[in-house]
Amino acid sequence: MPQVLMEHLKSMFSELRMNIVLQPSKLTHSRDDYNHLFSSKTLAGSPHAILDGNQLCIESPILLEELLETDYYRDNQFLDKIYCVDCQSDSTTDEIS
Structure with missing residues (x-):
């Protein structure tokens, strides 16, 4: 990861007073893959997020x-897409969804 x-x-997560813990995984880039990772017992704590390339999939709507409303993200839209697998709302910087 760059x-x-x-x-x-x-910076974005710290605005919400949250920490980031990375756990590298091989992804097939599918909804089933994301659901499997979100339900995995190896991921302690909640909520979870999956960074897949330059897209961030969030478990919790x-x-x-809250992330979309952070000052940091509003001022620095550095992701191509930030979304929730089971949600209707998402954000794209290049409108790719």
């Missing part, structure tokens, strides 16, 4: 809303 991306993520 250091610049990591710094952006840390509440966390998604």
Whole structure:
């Protein structure tokens, strides 16, 4: 993961007083894959997020809303897409959804 991306993520989550813990995984980029990771017992704590390339998939619709409302993300839309698998709302910087 590029250091610049990591710094952006840390800044965005720190505004909500949350920490980031990385657990590298091989993804097939499917909804089933995301659901499996979100339900995995190896991921302690909640809510969870999956960074897949330059897209951030959030498990919790509440966390998604809070992240989209952070001053940091509004001023630095550094992700192509930030969304929730089971939600209607999402955000794209290039309107790719």
